[in-house]
Amino acid sequence: xxxxxxxxxxxxxxxxxxxxxxxxxxxxxxxxxxxxxxxxxxxxxxxxxxxxxxxxxxxxxxxxxxxxxxxxxxxxxxxxxxxxxxxxxxxxxxxxxxxxxxxxxxxxxxxxxxxxxxxxxxxxxxxxxxxxxxxxxxxxxxxxxxxxxxxxxxxxxxxxxxxxxxxxxxxxxxxxxxxxxxxxxxxxxxxxxxxxxxxxxxxxxxxxxxxxxxxxxxxxxxxxxxxxxxxxxxxxxxxxxxxxxxxxxxxxxxxxxxxxxxxxxxxxxxxxxxxxxxxxxxxxxxxxxxxxxxxxxxxxxxxxxxxxxxxxxxxxxxxxxxxxxxxxxxxxxxxxxxxxxxxxxxxxxxxxxxxxxxxxxxxxxxxxxxxxxxxxxxxxxxxxxxxxxxxxxxxxxxxxxxxxxxxxxxxxxxxxxxxxxxxxxxxxxxxxxxxxxxxxxxx
Amino acid sequence: xxxxxxxxxxxxxxxxxxxxxxxxxxxxxxxxxxxxxxxxxxxxxxxxxxxxxxxxxxxxxxxxxxxxxxxxxxxxxxxxxxxxxxxxxxxxxxxxxxxxxxxxxxxxxxxxxxxxxxxxxxxxxxxxxxxxxxxxxxxxxxxxxxxxxxxxxxxxxxxxxxxxxxxxxxxxxxxxxxxxxxxxxxxxxxxxxxxxxxxxxxxxxxxxxxxxxxxxxxxxxxxxxxxxxxxxxxxxxxxxxxxxxxxxxxxxxxxxxxxxxxxxxxxxxxxxxxxxxxxxxxxxxxxxxxxxxxxxxxxxxxxxxxxxx
Numbered sequence: 001x002x003x004x005x006x007x008x009x010x011x012x013x014x015x016x017x018x019x020x021x022x023x024x025x026x027x028x029x030x031x032x033x034x035x036x037x038x039x040x041x042x043x044x045x046x047x048x049x050x051x052x053x054x055x056x057x058x059x060x061x062x063x064x065x066x067x068x069x070x071x072x073x074x075x076x077x078x079x080x081x082x083x084x085x086x087x088x089x090x091x092x093x094x095x096x097x098x099x100x101x102x103x104x105x106x107x108x109x110x111x112x113x114x115x116x117x118x119x120x121x122x123x124x125x126x127x128x129x130x131x132x133x134x135x136x137x138x139x140x141x142x143x144x145x146x147x148x149x150x151x152x153x154x155x156x157x158x159x160x161x162x163x164x165x166x167x168x169x170x171x172x173x174x175x176x177x178x179x180x181x182x183x184x185x186x187x188x189x190x191x192x193x194x195x196x197x198x199x200x201x202x203x204x205x206x207x208x209x210x211x212x213x214x215x216x217x218x219x220x221x222x223x224x225x226x227x228x229x230x231x232x233x234x235x236x237x238x239x240x241x242x243x244x245x246x247x248x249x250x251x252x253x254x255x256x257x258x259x260x261x262x263x264x265x266x267x268x269x270x271x272x273x274x275x276x277x278x279x280x281x282x283x284x285x286x287x288x289x290x291x292x293x294x295x296x297x298x299x300x301x302x303x304x305x306x307x308x309x310x311x312x313x314x315x316x317x318x319x320x321x322x323x324x325x326x327x328x329x330x331x332x333x334x335x336x337x338x339x340x341x342x343x344x345x346x347x348x349x350x351x352x353x354x355x356x357x358x359x360x361x362x363x364x365x366x367x368x369x370x371x372x373x374x375x376x377x378x379x380x381x382x383x384x385x386x387x388x389x390x391x392x393x394x395x396x397x398x399x400x401x402x403x404x405x406x407x408x409x410x411x412x413x414x415x416x417x418x419x420x421x422x423x424x425x426x427x428x429x430x431x432x433x434x435x436x437x438x439x440x441x442x443x
Numbered sequence: 444x445x446x447x448x449x450x451x452x453x454x455x456x457x458x459x460x461x462x463x464x465x466x467x468x469x470x471x472x473x474x475x476x477x478x479x480x481x482x483x484x485x486x487x488x489x490x491x492x493x494x495x496x497x498x499x500x501x502x503x504x505x506x507x508x509x510x511x512x513x514x515x516x517x518x519x520x521x522x523x524x525x526x527x528x529x530x531x532x533x534x535x536x537x538x539x540x541x542x543x544x545x546x547x548x549x550x551x552x553x554x555x556x557x558x559x560x561x562x563x564x565x566x567x568x569x570x571x572x573x574x575x576x577x578x579x580x581x582x583x584x585x586x587x588x589x590x591x592x593x594x595x596x597x598x599x600x601x602x603x604x605x606x607x608x609x610x611x612x613x614x615x616x617x618x619x620x621x622x623x624x625x626x627x628x629x630x631x632x633x634x635x636x637x638x639x640x641x642x643x644x645x646x647x648x649x650x651x652x653x654x655x656x657x658x659x660x661x662x663x664x665x666x667x668x669x670x671x672x673x674x675x676x677x678x679x680x681x682x683x684x685x686x687x688x689x690x691x692x693x694x695x696x697x698x699x700x701x702x703x704x705x706x707x708x709x710x711x712x713x714x715x716x717x718x719x720x721x722x723x724x725x726x727x728x729x730x731x732x733x734x735x736x737x738x739x740x741x742x743x744x745x746x747x748x749x750x751x752x
Contacts, residue, residue, distance in 0.1 A: 090491075092492075111490055111492070114493075115493050206684060206685065258593060259575055259576050262575055262576045262577070263574075263576030399490075402716055402717060403717050406695060410696075413695055413698070413699070413700065417700075419700065436507045437717075437719075439504075440719060440722060441490070441717075441719055442495065442497075
């Protein structure tokens with residue numbers, strides 16, 4: 001009998017532990033309450049995890065949340081900053097999911113959608129009559145997977161060309177890859193011993209933002225076939241991209257270029273070579289505008305779309321895009337309220353404009369992009385146009401996403417240093433790696 | 444009816460079990476259960492959310508994955524080169540310090556200090572110091588007309604550079620050898636000297652046999668350490684490549700040219716970056732089996748050497 005109180009205590013303790021983690025009903029399971037939006041929703045405290053970390057970013061995000069609080073005063077939002085994808089994954093798996101989670105990368109979207117660890121928003125999107133055509137097709141493709149819209153785009157990044165006006169010496173930004181090559185050679189300054197003092201353009205795939213995903217749109221290279229297998233070996237655009245890149249690397253000399261690259265300051269510091277006049281043209285995201293404003297005031301620079309393959313002038317004006325996505329994880333305690341917050345942050349024009357103006361990221365809806373309140377200058381507008389361009393592309397969500405990008409990155413590093421004797425065979429080997437891995441992950 | 448002796452024996456057995464139970468519980472919870480789980484997950488497709496039986500798919504992929512061979516070769520290089528180099532260098536330093544007439548305390552401190560530096564900080568410092576463009580090490584070599592290589596950026600030099608890092612931070616091993624050397628009875632050296640044995644003969648016939656258990660301990664622990672080599676390789680790769688772990692950034696594991704891709708690093712990449720947990724479990728089992736084989740070989744060699752002496 002003396003074990004009875006112990007058993008009761010244990011049972012109580014277990015109940016207490018689990019009671020706090022009780023998840024709400026999944027989204028779309030209940031019909032939407034009738035009446036005005038703010039009244040029927042009961043009071044709740046939402047936990048929102050996001051990746052913003054600097055003071056300015058966190059403040060901008062909290063300002064956007066304040067707008068939501070005005071609309072739904074009974075809902076309190078507790079925002080947790082600096083959260084990465086793996087933390088979100090672990091929390092969902094451990095049954096401690098936040099009500100709302102935002103991710104800086106689209107790399108996990110496929111896994112989150114496929115496994116159901118982020119709730120499919122399709123039923124509530126339909127219920128609330130939201131027309132997703134307000135989002136560009138490309139933003140829909142990186143926020144959903146296999147028909148499940150388990151996240152929505154919060155803000156987008158677009159990639160273009162930055163050029164230092166003083167170093168350009170009056171030359172117009174290049175529009176084609178051959179123009180880029182010619183201008184890069186013309187603007188490069190070498191020392192007496194051949195070392196690079198100023199590079200016109202650094203073609204190395206190891207240089208900051210020159211990763212394969214950002215370079216692919218220059219030639220319209222595709223990552224996947226329709227059946228999700230790798231298209232890298234069969235799409236001639238990749239070969240075109242790599243051949244162009246290697247030619248310019250060889251002109252600099254790989255060893256020379258590496259020595260120069262390793263002498264440069266950190267990408268995220270005020271010692272960025274573009275600020276310091278060591279590189280005339282760079283591929284970068286729209287967020288660099290805000291960084292230049294903070295770290296290199298007075299830098300005379302311009303922005304333009306990235307140059308494209310000579311035989312693909314139709315691509316000019318497009319570029320790479322991806323962005324922050326936000327959704328309601330499985331196990332959210334207050335999914336209905338969480339959905340209202342997601343809906344507000346991703347579709348409310350004033351919220352998106354507030355965030356975009358503060359963070360200098362691209363807003364994702366057409367209404368926000370057209371808003372007169374959106375702070376636009378010529379350099380930032382370039383990226384709004386790139387994002388809105390019909391040929392702008394992304395890496396569509398894939399369960400293999402990170403692996404594919406890293407396999408290609410590794411291959412490009414080998415290629416540019418001259419360690420790949422046969423480019424066709426090399427690209428086929430990347431295909432094989434990706435396809436084998438795809439089979440392993442059941443993709 | 445059981446005799447009194449039987450009961451006593453049974454109780455003895457029970458008592459032994461009770462005394463052993465904390466250890467047994469520890470082994471069961473922290474070793475046997477994880478090991479069995481690893482075997483179980485290795486037959487499944489597991490992405491941290493969904494678990495699906497996959498038969499031998501994960502094992503089959505082991506033979507298709509080119510990075511397994513690359514990472515196994517790199518790990519083997521560390522076992523064959525880094526471990527002996529570190530052990531021999533530490534032994535040499537300990538021999539040197541033990542022979543010092545003055546300032547032994549100072550040198551002991553100097554040699555030990557680097558091992559107090561956190562691994563991550565030490566590795567980052569090394570990569571910065573050996574940066575081919577801005578690092579002082581190559582500038583120092585240039586004073587003698589030597590053009591230093593791209594230490595952590597050239598696949599031919601990246602592992603030797605990590606070996607240098609390991610030699611720099613071998614203080615703990617030096618202290619262990621020092622203690623063992625001081626334990627060798629002085630009179631044995633005196634007797635050997637009287638018999639006409641020179642320094643090399645003294646080392647071979649007096650120092651080495653006495654030192655054998657410590658040497659074996661150093662070898663076994665360092666081989667296991669090399670098989671699990673992760674932090675330094677991962678950090679050196681990241682820092683030398685110049686790519687930060689920011690969202691959306693692509694990083695080629697084992698930079699440069701997969702020369703620093705060790706088996707544990709690939710395991711981490713597969714498990715915690717790609718979330719292919721089932722396959723990561725296969726790699727973990729491979730690593731476990733390799734560690735066991737190396738340890739058994741070393742122990743057998745040690746026993747043979749002991750019997751021979």
